[in-house]
Amino acid sequence: MNTPILLSATRPLLDAKRAWLERLETERGVSAETLEAYERDLRQFLAFLAGHHARPAGIADCADLKPADLRAFLAERRREGLGARSLGRVLSGVRSFVRHLEREGLASAAGVGAMRAPKVPKTLPRPLSVVDARAVTEEGGAMAAEPWIAARNVAVLTLLYGCGLRISEALGLPGDALADVSARSMRIRGKGDKERLVPLLPAVLAAAAHYRRLVPYALSPDAPLFRGARGGPLRPQIIQGEMARLRGLLGLPETATPHALRHSFATHLLAGGGDLRTIQDLLGHASLSTTQGYTAVDGSRLMQVYENAHPRARR
Template identity: 55%
Template sequence: MLQTTPPDLLLGAADVRAAAAAWLVTLKAERRFSANTVEAYERDLRQFLAHLARSGAAPTIPALVALKPRDVRAFMAARRAEGVSGRSLMRALAALRSFARHLDREGHGTVSALSAVRSPKMERRLPRPLPVAAAVAMASPDIRAGEDRPAWVLARDAAVLALLYGAGLRIGEALGILRKDAPVGGLDALTIVGKGQKTRMVPVIAPVQAAVEEYLATCPHPLPPDGPLFVGQKGGPLSPRIVQLAVASLRGALGLPDTATPHALRHSFATHLLARQGDLRAIQDLLGHASLATTQVYTKVDSARLLSAFDAAHPRAGRG
């Protein structure tokens, strides 16, 4: 069941709170937005309503319909002054427009001010791949062998990171794998349900299979077939935060910048394959990108600089 902020924590009048609660349910149940996106959209709406409430009473639906473009621009300017990035402002505007569309569909009227405001200009950020040697090291338990952590935990983290780099998975996709679908025992592919509930088939190369097998051989917890493949120290589902902390520890050990995140391993997967002259559309399929334009961002990375290192170190090198 969708967990949303109780309506009284939204700073609008009763009609706005009721409409917002229905909108959030629609995002999750009908449009199948991820929990993180629903939470972010809810937060954006709450901040907008709080901004409007500072200049008067809690906004009502008629008040929202009557908004002027300058009211929306004032909110965006205030958020920008607080140091909010262009990317976050763009998402906030998308959230508000989504709520406005919901109001329109429900017969409350059109919030024309939102369509009159341009989205903030934002330079598209290039992915920041890791050096090949660093990416390979992250997916090895050896780099953390001196830590005061159980061997199975190190093997678990290595297996998760191997899936991010060796198969190009998002962290949520890796942690969503069920035990019965573990890529072991000759299973060399995974069926992944990605963003927008889109399904794709991802090959799993031998080094990644070996990392998962090592984890399974050492994990002390029972792993039911329909339960998660990766578990925490008490046997419950593994939190993405634990993986993020593991990568933060590896950053220190390898001398990497803060941009070396779990998602950077997925970027590295794509960039290193492209440097190996991989087919762009094939890489799009492997990543689960809805648009080829998203994948084409990787063509702007200097592939020549990566080619020789990739050929020497990446698990796909020399294997076709």
């Protein structure tokens, strides 16, 4: 990095940054996690400009950015270990900020608009097989020291696979969630504060009910449903660690992570005849292309669909 200086940006530029973040939150409904990442990326970019000019960055420094300026910044971040996907997010944030300045009549976005995002290598999700996914949800508590913690782990993992939840969504459920054993669906608030309706399988309700019976802490609506060993909110790292131990127990590959259960949910639904649009709604994706990246059906299944559905495949 360039030599750090005490102040990275002038007051007008910091005010513009604050207004941009507020607009992202109020008008576009950007999630808190994305806002935090954008704020951090822009802070580092302004520090880069300040180091480059040996003075606090001002609006004029952002008014007519050239692709070369952005390439130099991204090259520096790459040297620090950022991958292509993270670099793309960094560029997206800087581009959004400069366009905000352009709307305010303070800058031109031509330079950032001409800059292409780093190419992200395509990697297919690695869903578990049906047998392995079932084993994870059934043996999820095998490594736990206490019965209630075992029941908790099973309930969380069953939610990830049975409902396709993100781990943050499962751990963000309030204490009164899944209390009604006759419920057939529940509302989930996901990324971008978007709400969706998720069907509840009997296995999900049973796992949640078993956990609720054993948990030693009061489950109130204003506190989280899933608790850590000392009663605080359950952290994602705990479930990730439990999944790592399960990999060793069940002989699963390193790709068997909590998020892989969400991949498995989508892939197994599609393999069972579900349509992409419905799966998109269940996952809470804004774009169908994102859902396509979560699904992987083996070739034999595709050939079976083709032979059953295509008129010319029938003899």
